[in-house]
Amino acid sequence: MAQGRCGIGDGRVTADRYAWMDAALCAQADPEAWTETGPGHGSRQPKRICGECPVRPDCTAHANRLEAVDGAMTGIWGGASQQQRRVTRRQMGEAA
């Protein structure tokens, strides 16, 4: 099995762990919209959709888990850019 950006196929994850993705609103849209092309370049629409997504907390937790293991990931996850996730993690680390 090929290893995608979500980690499927690398032995660390199972299909159950990804059940929440069935309700992901981005699965009903062009996935290219969730890639980052630079500050302010077309991220408003996907972030708006993320704001209405019922699995946003799962998505955010998923991105944080993968970035903790694999390092920074590109793209918008849970309505946040790579830089926004980095800032949030830094702030949470400082609060702990």
Ligand code: SF4
């Ligand atoms: S919160 Fe995550 S799963 Fe939902 S639309 Fe945004 S990127 Fe997709």
